[in-house]
Amino acid sequence: MTKTPMIATAIALGVFCSTAQAQFAARTAPVTPNPFAANQSGPFPCGTYDDGTTENALGLTAGGERGWINVFTCVTTADSVETAYGTAMFPGSVTNGAAGSIDVYDEAGTDPNGFGAPTASVVTAVVNGDTDILNKFPLGTTVNFAGNAGMMATADQVAGQFPGPMDQDNPSPNSWVVGSTLGPGTLDSNNLANNNVPPQSLSSIGFFAAWLLRSDNTGGGTGPGTPICFGDGSGAPCGCGTEIAGTMGGCGNSLNVGGTLSATGTADTTNDSLGLSCSGVRTQPGLFFQADNTIGGGTGITFGDGIRCCGMNVIRLEVTVPPGPEPATATMSVNINGMFPGTINPGDKKCYQFWYRDPGMGNPCGGGNFNLSNAVSVTWS
Secondary structure, three states, rough: OOOOOOOOOOOOOEEEEEOOOOOOOOOOOOOOOOOOOOOOOOOOOOOOOOOOOOOOOEEEEEOOEEEEEEOOOOEEEEEEEEEOOOOOOOOOOOOOOOOOEEEEEEOOOHHHHHOOOEEEEEEEOOOOOOOOOOOEEEEEEEEEEEOEEEEEEEEEEEOOOOEEEOOOEEEEOOEEEEOOOOOOOOOOOOOHHHHHHHEEEEEOOOOOOEOOOOEEEEOOOOOOOOEEEOOOOOOOOOOOOOOOOOOOOOOOOOOOOOOOEEEEEOOOOOOOOOOEOOOOEEEOOEEEEEEEEEHHHHEEEEEEEEOOEEEEEOOOEEEOOOOOOOOEEEEEOOHHHHHHOOOOOOOOEEEEEEEOEEEEOOOOOOOOEEEEEEEEEEEEE
């Protein structure tokens, strides 16, 4: 799909929505969509309203804690939520490491002004800001919805920042904004209508858009494997001290993001369609590899600029140079049984990771000009 470029009319300070809604500011002026426009790319799978790229970002004019909400009427279960932060079109919209949260609501209605306390909540931090990378945050539980699924992401911001990621090519009536200008960490997630900036739909404030905010495991699941061993400071230290609070990827690289590995398809020895994808990396040679065990019980060991998470009986699956632009995404179809017959049996648990070169880091920290993603642990059936 070809995106329609937008010209920022006030990049530094943002554009106020209107006099009546001056509590919000955006990177660019709102665009009224043509419902027959060729650049609208839906319909999307249940749990998704966006096409994966932003054209704008929204913030609170006065700063505080900003929340963005998508309400899904089709979602039946969820075990994680994905969101981007800011917009790749205009770097500087958000600060990596800023505190935030993910909150999930199970409600009869679709208006967040009537929502009660969330069913599940996770403390997060902004990661991979201004890259359009969708960062996955596990809920630590599986939510089975009796009603509609409300997904909210929040982030602390100062005046002049724009953390809410907007896809203006694919507007949704179920995308909402909420906030508190009382300071960082002050948004009331237990009673959204109680905030001094109560929930309002994006269309009601002049923005026809949807958030880059998705529900995962929407009845059919999101693929095999469990992401583990992150460059967030919870395990082994990063080789260059580039831990990113709240990241679901590896240690920070010279692009100020972490390589984020995920798995798709089916890990079945008789019908192998497992695929691996690693976003947030350089357009440099990289290697997908498999091992039998996790190192340090999943905490890993410092290795180069990053953390090595997988070890023992290592198999090099594929060398690749991902195409640009950066941050780039490397992909492969594993097809283990085809490439390495007899190496996997039903019930085996394997560890997967992506190693990649990163000459932009230099070598003053004692690293090796290479980095690694997080790992994914996959149990084969």
